[in-house]
Amino acid sequence: MTPPREHGAATAHVADRVREAIIRGAYPPGTRIRQEELAEETGASRVPVREALRVLEAEGLVTLVANTGAWVSSLSLGECQEIYRVRERVEPLLLRMSGPGLSGPVLDELEALAERMSASDDPEAFLELDRAFHLLTYTGTSTVVLTDLVHRLWNRTQAYRRVYTRLMDDRARRTVHDEHRLIVGALRDHDIDAAESLLAGHIRRTRRQLASHPEVFAAPEEG
Amino acid sequence: MTPPREHGAATAHVADRVREAIIRGAYPPGTRIRQEELAEETGASRVPVREALRVLEAEGLVTLVANTGAWVSSLSLGECQEIYRVRERVEPLLLRMSGPGLSGPVLDELEALAERMSASDDPEAFLELDRAFHLLTYTGTSTVVLTDLVHRLWNRTQAYRRVYTRLMDDRARRTVHDEHRLIVGALRDHDIDAAESLLAGHIRRTRRQLASHPEVFAAPEEG
DNA sequence: GCTGTTGCGATTGGATGCAATGCCCGGTAC
DNA sequence: GTACCGGGCATTGCATCCAATCGCAACAGC
Structure with a gap:
């Protein structure tokens, strides 16, 4: 069921997936993003998930708070x-x-x-x-x-x-x-x-x- | 010698350090960045180092090639x-x-x-x-x-x-x-x-x- | 001499496990 | 009733370990 993805693409895969979900409206602003959940959904471990969240943070789509969590960014x-x-x-x-x-x-x-x-x-x-x-x-x-x-x-x-x-x-x-x-x-x-x-x-x-x-x-x- | 940094700041610390080094000219474009080296220099493990590299990539300062390595970005x-x-x-x-x-x-x-x-x-x-x-x-x-x-x-x-x-x-x-x-x-x-x-x-x-x-x-x- | 190949070392990618932190909830004092 | 405090649990942060990949060098064949 899980197609064996190539080595070195996990982070990009997770980031693409979340980015797409945010744009599509599946994750509206303010939505909490839990690492473990995402990991399970994407079939990756938490390490690439965390890297993906960092990428999305740099793109302004996700807001990270240390030791607390990640949310889909809101704009004023x-x-x-x-x-x-x-x-x-x-x-x-x-x-x-x-x-x-x-x-x-x-x-x-x-x-x-x-x-x-x-x-x-x-x-x-x-x-x-x-x-x-x-x-x-x-x-x-x-x-x-x-x-x-x-x-x-x-x-x-x-x-x-x-x-x-x-x-x-x-x-x-x-x-x-x-x-x-x-x-x-x-x-x-x-x-x-x-x-x-x-x-x-x-x-x-x-x-x-x-x-x-x-x-x-x-x-x-x-x- | 190593001041105990607060938990949850390792990635930001590494990213700040590398960004500053690139801007200062210590790492000119094309410089290879090795994860283990950086980890040793910053006193962190490779996990936050990799997250920092992702951040810098999203900022356009670093270029990552899967399974190969990281380099300071060059511009044409x-x-x-x-x-x-x-x-x-x-x-x-x-x-x-x-x-x-x-x-x-x-x-x-x-x-x-x-x-x-x-x-x-x-x-x-x-x-x-x-x-x-x-x-x-x-x-x-x-x-x-x-x-x-x-x-x-x-x-x-x-x-x-x-x-x-x-x-x-x-x-x-x-x-x-x-x-x-x-x-x-x-x-x-x-x-x-x-x-x-x-x-x-x-x-x-x-x-x-x-x-x-x-x-x-x-x-x-x-x- | 040149080219293609194969194997080893260096390096990156990812998973697991443990420590640290924060949040929530129940309890207690006032 | 409210405000403060403490403990347990959910979650994140990070270090270590193992697997996958790449580059390079030595070697074989032509």
Whole structure:
């Protein structure tokens, strides 16, 4: 039943699994993570589990307290705004580097994603397609530092986007779809300046909307 | 001789020590890091050493290869340029948030640092004072995400700044000093827009100068 | 002389066991 | 009733031990 994994991959396996679970929403912010549990679930011992937790801590996804335990990181509204402000500055740069490298088929796929998004009204689908859309716009470059940074920023805020998504009204959704279509259009036109500034505005607007919903950051009741 | 450290701090202790050594230049890029050696040096066992290496890997300071070993990370010219481009966008933002929080005494200290820098002509002193200067300009805010990001970007590029510093001629140094003084001036005037754009130009110029010295990124001979 | 191979030593990866710490709960004093 | 204290248990932190892997060097074949 347990496929024999290769030697030297246990830590990465555990980290990948937990990261994925956090992003997927299976482990919401504040969730306690117990080493032994994780070890059992992943079929590893506690040593690679602990290394994985250190990795996730450095990524900002997990918070470790010495001699006490590990929890899925929570963000305050302020910290989340900080991340969005960084994204406002950094993602347009990444888009600038990526845009010229996006092939026709990828642009078609972006358009399709934007279309599917506006067709569906399931918040979880919105969340997933939105993420897929933006991250796909960043696949036109092989820059590693910048791409990695942006992925991390997305990961850290994913849980809060998930909650916020459920609060969006039709008008807010419409605006997002419009912006997405405009961004694809600018990319098609090779108007990278326009794409960059559209994206900056897109993120900035989202940040401000998020700021008007502080209830997103209320710590959920223990249950 | 070995002061009894508190329980639960071994990993952090090892990580701090290695990070400091990398920044100080004691471990240049490409240096092999052996677990047992480190364990002996720090008085810990290999378990916390391995956790520390994972942390440093996530910070980009160390490169781990499974079943093979750990090395101090090297940057290509391209990767370094990437980091500088990120810094160009992100540090002005941090300065914007920090500037209003800088007290009079801190501004005086910044001026003193800039002065000491232009007085000395030792490259190592230049390096250290430059770092101290910029990081001090970021102490006026309690933002944690952004501050941490900027520190990491500085850490990853420190080794290359060290090499480049030795290649700078008088004109290049003069320019740096002038820019530093202008930045302090703008901060004193509470002209945050000016400070931001001066800083962006400062980083951008450095990036371009660095790009014209690709020899900085040549892998040193094995020794 | 050069190339491919095989075995050994060095090093890393992971599991287990024990020590240290913190938390929770019951008890007690006020 | 509340606040403080102490002990047991759950959990984490770390050291030791063993297995897996890699690199290198000696050797055999051509």
